[in-house]
Amino acid sequence: MSAESGRSRQWLLTLPSLAWLGVFFVIPCILVIVTAFRPADLQGGVGSGWTLETIHAVNDPSYLPIIWRTVWLSSVTTIVCVALALPMTFQMARVGPRMRQVLLLFVVIPFLSNFLIRIFAWKSLLHPEGPLTRLLHWLHLIPEDALLLNNVGTVLLVLIYTQLPFAILPLYAAAEKFDFGLLDAARDLGAGPWRSFAKVFVPGVRRGLISATLMVFVCSLGQYVIPQMVGGASDEMLGSKIAQRVFADRNLPHASALAAGLMLAVLVPMLIVAVWHRFGRKEGSA
Amino acid sequence: MKRSWLPSLITLVVVVFLFAPLVVLVMNSFNASRFGGEWDGFTWNWYEKLWAANEVWESLAVTLKIAVSASLASMILGTLAAYALHYFRSWLQDVHQMLITLPLVMPDILMGMSLLALFVICGVETGLLTIWIAHVTFCLSFVTMVVLGRLQDFDFTLIDAARDLGATRAQAVRKVLLPLLLPGVLAGGLLAFTLSIDDYVITFFVSGPGTTTLPLRVASMMRTSRSLPVINALSTLLIGSTFLLAALSFRLQRRT
Amino acid sequence: MDGFLVIDHVSKSFGSLRAVDDVSMSVAQGEAFSLLGPSGCGKTTLLRMIAGFERPDGGRILVGGQDITTLPPEQRPVNTVFQNYALFPHLNVWENVAFGLRMSRRPREEIRSGVDRMLELVRLSEHARKRPAQLSGGQRQRVAIARALVNRPQVLLLDEPLAALDLKLRQHMLMELNAIHEQVGTTFIYVTHDQGEAMSLSDRIAVMNNGKVEQVDSPVHLYETPRSSFVASFIGDANFFTGTVVEMQHEGYVRVSVEGLGSPLVLSKGTVSANQTLRLMVRPEKISLMLKRPPSGERVNAFRGIVEDIAYFGSHTRYRILAGEHSILAQLQRSRFSGGDIDPVRGTEVWMTFHPDEGRVVMLEGEA
Numbered sequence: 042m043s044a045e046s047g048r049s050r051q052w053l054l055t056l057p058s059l060a061w062l063g064v065f066f067v068i069p070c071i072l073v074i075v076t077a078f079r080p081a082d083l084q085g086g087v088g089s090g091w092t093l094e095t096i097h098a099v100n101d102p103s104y105l106p107i108i109w110r111t112v113w114l115s116s117v118t119t120i121v122c123v124a125l126a127l128p129m130t131f132q133m134a135r136v137g138p139r140m141r142q143v144l145l146l147f148v149v150i151p152f153l154s155n156f157l158i159r160i161f162a163w164k165s166l167l168h169p170e171g172p173l174t175r176l177l178h179w180l181h182l183i184p185e186d187a188l189l190l191n192n193v194g195t196v197l198l199v200l201i202y203t204q205l206p207f208a209i210l211p212l213y214a215a216a217e218k219f220d221f222g223l224l225d226a227a228r229d230l231g232a233g234p235w236r237s238f239a240k241v242f243v244p245g246v247r248r249g250l251i252s253a254t255l256m257v258f259v260c261s262l263g264q265y266v267i268p269q270m271v272g273g274a275s276d277e278m279l280g281s282k283i284a285q286r287v288f289a290d291r292n293l294p295h296a297s298a299l300a301a302g303l304m305l306a307v308l309v310p311m312l313i314v315a316v317w318h319r320f321g322r323k324e325g326s327a
Numbered sequence: 328m329k330r331s332w333l334p335s336l337i338t339l340v341v342v343v344f345l346f347a348p349l350v351v352l353v354m355n356s357f358n359a360s361r362f363g364g365e366w367d368g369f370t371w372n373w374y375e376k377l378w379a380a381n382e383v384w385e386s387l388a389v390t391l392k393i394a395v396s397a398s399l400a401s402m403i404l405g406t407l408a409a410y411a412l413h414y415f416r417s418w419l420q421d422v423h424q425m426l427i428t429l430p431l432v433m434p435d436i437l438m439g440m441s442l443l444a445l446f447v448i449c450g451v452e453t454g455l456l457t458i459w460i461a462h463v464t465f466c467l468s469f470v471t472m473v474v475l476g477r478l479q480d481f482d483f484t485l486i487d488a489a490r491d492l493g494a495t496r497a498q499a500v501r502k503v504l505l506p507l508l509l510p511g512v513l514a515g516g517l518l519a520f521t522l523s524i525d526d527y528v529i530t531f532f533v534s535g536p537g538t539t540t541l542p543l544r545v546a547s548m549m550r551t552s553r554s555l556p557v558i559n560a561l562s563t564l565l566i567g568s569t570f571l572l573a574a575l576s577f578r579l580q581r582r583t
Numbered sequence: 584m585d586g587f588l589v590i591d592h593v594s595k596s597f598g599s600l601r602a603v604d605d606v607s608m609s610v611a612q613g614e615a616f617s618l619l620g621p622s623g624c625g626k627t628t629l630l631r632m633i634a635g636f637e638r639p640d641g642g643r644i645l646v647g648g649q650d651i652t653t654l655p656p657e658q659r660p661v662n663t664v665f666q667n668y669a670l671f672p673h674l675n676v677w678e679n680v681a682f683g684l685r686m687s688r689r690p691r692e693e694i695r696s697g698v699d700r701m702l703e704l705v706r707l708s709e710h711a712r713k714r715p716a717q718l719s720g721g722q723r724q725r726v727a728i729a730r731a732l733v734n735r736p737q738v739l740l741l742d743e744p745l746a747a748l749d750l751k752l753r754q755h756m757l758m759e760l761n762a763i764h765e766q767v768g769t770t771f772i773y774v775t776h777d778q779g780e781a782m783s784l785s786d787r788i789a790v791m792n793n794g795k796v797e798q799v800d801s802p803v804h805l806y807e808t809p810r811s812s813f814v815a816s817f818i819g820d821a822n823f824f825t826g827t828v829v830e831m832q833h834e835g836y837v838r839v840s841v842e843g844l845g846s847p848l849v850l851s852k853g854t855v856s857a858n859q860t861l862r863l864m865v866r867p868e869k870i871s872l873m874l875k876r877p878p879s880g881e882r883v884n885a886f887r888g889i890v891e892d893i894a895y896f897g898s899h900t901r902y903r904i905l906a907g908e909h910s911i912l913a914q915l916q917r918s919r920f921s922g923g924d925i926d927p928v929r930g931t932e933v934w935m936t937f938h939p940d941e942g943r944v945v946m947l948e949g950e951a
Contacts, residue, residue, distance in 0.1 A: 051415045055423050058408035058467060062426045065464045069441030076444055129341050132334035144338065146573065151345045153521050153569045157545050158562040162348035165355065165555070205345065234331045256432060263434020266528060270549070280436045287440065287532070293447065300440045311432060315425075487636060488669035490656040492734065493686035506673050 070304065076297035099298040104282070111279040114193075115261035118200045122208035122257045123250065130209060130249075131242060134216035145213070152206035160270050163199050164190065167271075191273040199267050204260055208253040215249025216242075251314055259307050279303055349566055356559035373560040380557060386544035393455065393540065394523040397462035402516040404463070405470025406508070412471070413478040430468045438465060439532030446533065453535035461533045462523045469522060470515035477511030514579040521572055587612035587770055588633070588738050593642030595628055602628040604794035605642070610738075610772065610787075612647075615764050617773040617781040620791035621817070629791075630740055630774045634663045646737050657686070662731035666742040668723045670715040676726050677702070677711040683734040701733040704763065721752050728763065738770045745780050757783050778818045782806070790814050806866075808852060808943065815864045815945050822870075822911050823945075824863045828855050836939060839863060843907015847884035849942030862945050867914035869941035872902065872927065873934045885936045890927045904933060911935065 077099075080092045133144050151159065166173050167190045223245065227237035243250065265280025279299065286296035356374070360367035377383065408427060412420055430438065442461050446453055481504070489499035527542040534543060545561065548554040586609025595603040603625040610616045618626040631637040633644060635656030643652045651659050662683070670679050680701055684694045702708045705725035715723055724744065731739055744760065745753045761784065764771050775781050781788050782802040789799045790813075798810045809815035812823055826841035832848075837855055840846045841863070849863050877885050888906035902913045913935060927933050 051411060051417065051419065054407050054411035055415075055419060058404045058411075058471070059423055059426065061404055061464070061467065062430070065442065065445070065460055066426070066430055066438075069445040070437075072444045072448060073437075073441045076448075125337060125341055128334040128337040132338045135334075142577070144342070146577070147342050147346065149573050150566070150570055151349060153525065153573055154349065155525050155527075155542060155545070155562070155565050155569075157527055157542055157549065158352070158558075158565060159348065161545075161549055161558055161562065162352045164549075165559075166348050166351055202344070202348070205341065209341075259432050260434055263436040265436055280434070283436055283440060287443070293444065296440065297444060300437055303434070304437055307432070307434065307437070311429075482667070482669070484665055484667060484669040485671060487656070488663070488665055488671070489682070489686075490636075491634060491661075491663045491665075492683035492730065493657045494682075495655075495657055498686065503671060503673075 073297045073304065074301045076294050077301045079294050081292045081294045095294045095298045098295060099302070104299075107277055107279055107282060110193075110276070111262060114197060114200060114278065115258050117197060118204055118261045119208075119254055119258045121201050122205050123212075123253055125205065126208035126212045126253060127243065127246075127250075130212040130216040130246070131238070133213055134219060135221060148206055148209050148213075152210070156203065157266070159203060160199055160267060163195070163202065164271060167195060190271060191276075193272065193276050196268050196272040196276050196278075199271050200261055200264060203267065204257045207256045207260060211252035211256065212246060212249040215246035215252075219245045251317075255310060255314055258310065262306060263303060349562075352559055353563045353566065355556070356563040358556075358559075373556045376557050377560045377564075380554075382539075383541070383544055383548075383561065386539045386541045389455070389538060390524055390541040393458055393462060394520050397459055397466055397523045398516045398519040400459075400463045401466035401470045401519045402512055404467050405515055405519075406474050406512050408467070408471045409474035409478055412475055427468050427471050430465050431472070435526075435528035436532075439529040442529070443532045453533055454538050457533045457535070458530055458538060458540065461529050462519075462526065465526075465529065466519035466522055470512075470519050473515035473518060474508065474511050477508055477514075481507065510579045514576050517572060517576040517579065521569065521576075586610055587614075587647055588616075588772070589643075589645040590629070590633075591643045591645065593629070593632060593639045593644060595625075595632060595637060595640050601794050603632070603639075606791075606794070606796050607642075608789050608796060608799055610770060612770055613768050615761075615771045615773070615784055615786045617775060617785040617788040618791060619775055619778060619781040619788050619817075621776055623793075624791040625794040626774045626776075626791050627742070630663075630742060630772070633738070633772065634661055634740055635659050660737040661740060662734055662736035662738075663740040664724070664727045664731050664742065664744060666746060668715075668727040670723055670726055670730075672715055675712050675714050676707060676718070679715070679726055680730045680733055682730065687734070697733050698729075701729040704732075704766065705729045720747055721756060724748070724756065725759075728760075732763075732767060732769065736769065738772060741771065741773045743775055744773060745775070745777070753780075760784060782818070790817060792817075809864065809945055812862060812864065812945050815943075820867050820912055820914075821864045822867065822909075824865075824909065826861055826863060828857055828859045828861060831855065831857065837861075837944070843909055844886045845884075847886075847937075847942055848882060848939040849884075849944060850940050851944035853944070855944070864943045864945045865937050865941055867901070867912040868899075868916075869937050870911070870913040871936045872904075872913060872915060873936070874927070874931070876934050877936055882939055883936060884939060884942065885934055887932060887934055890929055890931045890933055893927070893929065902927070902933075904935060906935070 077095055078091050078093065080094060133141055136144070168174065219242065223241050224237050227241045228234075232240065263280050264278055265284050268276050268278045268281050269284075280303075283296050283299045283303070286292045286299065357369050357371075358366055359370040359372065408423070412424060412427070439461070442457070442464070443453075445451075446457050451457060485503050485507075486499045489503045490496065494502060525542065526540075527546060530540050530543060531546075534540065539547075545558060548558055588610040590606055590608045593603055593606050594601070606625070606629060618629060620626050628637060632639050635651070635654060635658075639652060643650055645651065646660055649660075651661070671682065674682070677698055680698045681694050684697055689697070699708070702711055705728060707722060707725055707729065710718065710722065715726065718726065724747075728741075741760075745756055748756055757780070760771075771784075773781065773784055782805075785802060787799060787801050788805055790797045790805065792813050798805060798814045800808075805814060805818050809818065809821075812821075815821040815823070824839075824841045824844060826839035826844075828837055829840045829846055830838035832838070835851050836848055837851050838846050838848050839861055847863075851861075855861065876887075877883060879885070886906055888904040888909075888911065890902055891905045891910065892903035894901045899914055899916045902915070904911045904913060
């Protein structure tokens, strides 16, 4: 096989997906950033010319609480999801193949089930006249007129619920490849179960851990359906604002500016991870 | 060696946590009571109402049309991409890899928003085509990952063996690589199908009047409290079919 | 160069590594030939070049007079039995074996009779409809052999054929391979790192090291008259000594002075000169042990030592004996120990002897 035909084969195979993603992913992202610098059209489109007005408008301090809420909700969600996923994938990787398939199925089915349905399930579960509320009333765990819905706690709960599979699956993939003999070795050398978990297992699934953290955090940052459906009026996240600007206010440039900001917030952790991987590979991986 | 019970407990709690709401949904779809607070008796009522709700079935048709065509397109593009990523090492593939990985981590709202911006600026009307394009775009990466996984497990000495026995490169690919790769490609396609059917946010951004997919229909139903119990019935059916599709995809991925 | 398969000054480098360095050899038609050497010696690269998966940087490869150096694998009259067998998992045994014939578009009848006949040869006819995953390791290997042979190649390449098999199966397959070779008569080329395998299977062996061929000879000659210390130590075990020529006698016998061993009489195939520094080799099983000093004589090589270590193997016993600076390996079958009923133990002083014919002069590595 000559070098020439090898090169043209590579281009031939790479071009379809590369071109598709270039046109329908890269260009749109660039367009969003570009649109942030354009004025809004009265009919809800994009006007001509350039302006920094939108950027100034976005600098509004009233956005700060929303941004802060988005960040802390995402962070808490990430921490809780990862904290639950670590022991769970640890267990999943240890059990026999039968049980493992069953557990995996248990995780995957909710994951693949319709997103809206899962939110709806919680809405009806937490409904003031729903079973859970009545149960908690009966157990005197919450006061008579407390509402389980439409508050920030519910948003957090449903966020964790929907993002949990995104934490479990990459961690499971890493845990499956983990050599559990290493834990035996650690125990043999005197480490207790907690320490061997923390010092041997967790570093051992490092790659999956990073993927899981990244995915959950980034996905949570962009959520808007959940706060919209189970949150109150004061529980908006950044995503809700973007959706509002696009559909309610019909102000594309404004929405683009917000979206561009979100895009940057998403790209930064990803770049950090990518750089880490590059350097991690150079010094040899575990 | 003493094993801690904590991981098993957490696993159990998580599984119950993940499944409980769905179980409640399924139960409530048969519950005569409107709010599912108490059990009012078994009924098929909601399923009957669902059967009669034409707008639901119309939206299902739209959804299926898009899902099938989007899966097919992303299967083809994804398989080519996976082959390129696996077989070649160059700066081109580094860029290619990054481009394939980005959509996987990009939040839906950004994808939807950016595609909408593209369509608005190019003056393309939102409708079936735009939804199809959006779906192929985000499914592509998933299919690539699945097929790439299969390729990495593939024993390429089989290609050498085929050539040693007289097959040209093209024949070896046709008669040995493709048949063995097919289950992986189908598993990827099935995943794409499921993701496409399920998508709400991106579709919301790029759909137009007259193209209501099932998730969009469900969302609007959720806003009118009249139709709430019917959603339970619909949800049960959807969960059931997800279960079947997931099981099928699993079996396809396991066959060596 | 004469021969059915001719390797003519073939070289191949990967970057700065010369994997195959100006290698030439010729194999006769119908011969069972082995490429033997440690990993990294270039044998696998050479095999891949014969099969067509690598292109030589220089030199030619000829089969039956035809230059196949630049032909792609699918056009060569050569078939390979791969180390991991590479059976197509999605085809059953019959279809696997028929694959090559199907590729060359042979008529249906010919394919059917060819495959059936080959399955009979390897005794797998009743497993024809099974998938590779349902077969044992030995059965899979026989399918791989059948799949290759059914195409009547002019040369059959076998890459580490016995490596994946356990001991009992290995001994069995060894006999089977020899039987198949005899029946089919095709030129077989084995590639292996196991000298026992090579010795049992081959008419001739090419011992390779660092990309070069050290010696091509029959197993007997390689063992009895190795031309370099590498070959001597790679094939079987060997004791090496360095000494200076003291006296030259006729018919190649030389007396060499070796520190700690006295001046044994040894045999040299080539010419030596006075005071030349030589390397000697004595095989462990050629050394006899006795408790008392043997009677001296012109053709008696005897020297003293202390037993360092003993390893019992059932059919034979190995002794490590310290003589001066040398740690010598001697291997005795039980019946050969003479000099009393007392077995030597660690620390016992013993006398070692070997016949002059068994003391061979070998070349050092790098010598011409």
